[in-house]
Amino acid sequence: MKRYEGLFILETAGKEEGIKDTIDKISAEITSAGGKVETVQKMDKKSFSRVADKKHNAGFYVNIIFEGQPAVIDQLKHRFAMNEEVFRVMFTSAPTPKPTPT
Numbered sequence: 001m002k003r004y005e006g007l008f009i010l011e012t013a014g015k016e017e018g019i020k021d022t023i024d025k026i027s028a029e030i031t032s033a034g035g036k037v038e039t040v041q042k043m044d045k046k047s048f049s050r051v052a053d054k055k056h057n058a059g060f061y062v063n064i065i066f067e068g069q070p071a072v073i074d075q076l077k078h079r080f081a082m083n084e085e086v087f088r089v090m091f092t093s094a095p096t097p098k099p100t101p102t
Contacts, residue, residue: 001036001067003094006076009059009087012045019060022085026064029083033075035068059087065094 010022019042027037043061051057073091080086 002070003038003065003067003096004035004073005092005094006030006064006066007090007092008062008064008080009089010062011056011085011087012058012060023062026062026080026086029079030064030066030068030072030076033068033072033079035066035072035076037064037066039065041065056087 008026010019012019023040023042027040030037041063043063045058045060047058048056076091077089080089
């Protein structure tokens with residue numbers, strides 16, 4: 001299993017109170033595709049530097065680190081492309097955590 005990092009930009013237009021539910025749904029999607037979620041880091045809402053559409057001028061950023069087989073990434077890309085709550089998503093390989101000296 002490889003470690004991956006998924007950076008999600010969530011659609012926030014009028015539904016900022018539902019961000020927690022959206023993050024739970026994303027974690028469930030990763031788990032159902034065969035991945036194992038390690039950490040979820042919620043970041044703030046950020047305005048986009050270049051606005052292509054006035055409807056989409058900001059997004060809520062979430063960083064999720066998970067483990068999975070390489071085939072999981074293609075499944076997740078397809079699933080999140082269909083999800084209206086996810087504005088953008090980017091997957092990268094996550095570095096192996098360094099053991100903490102005791």
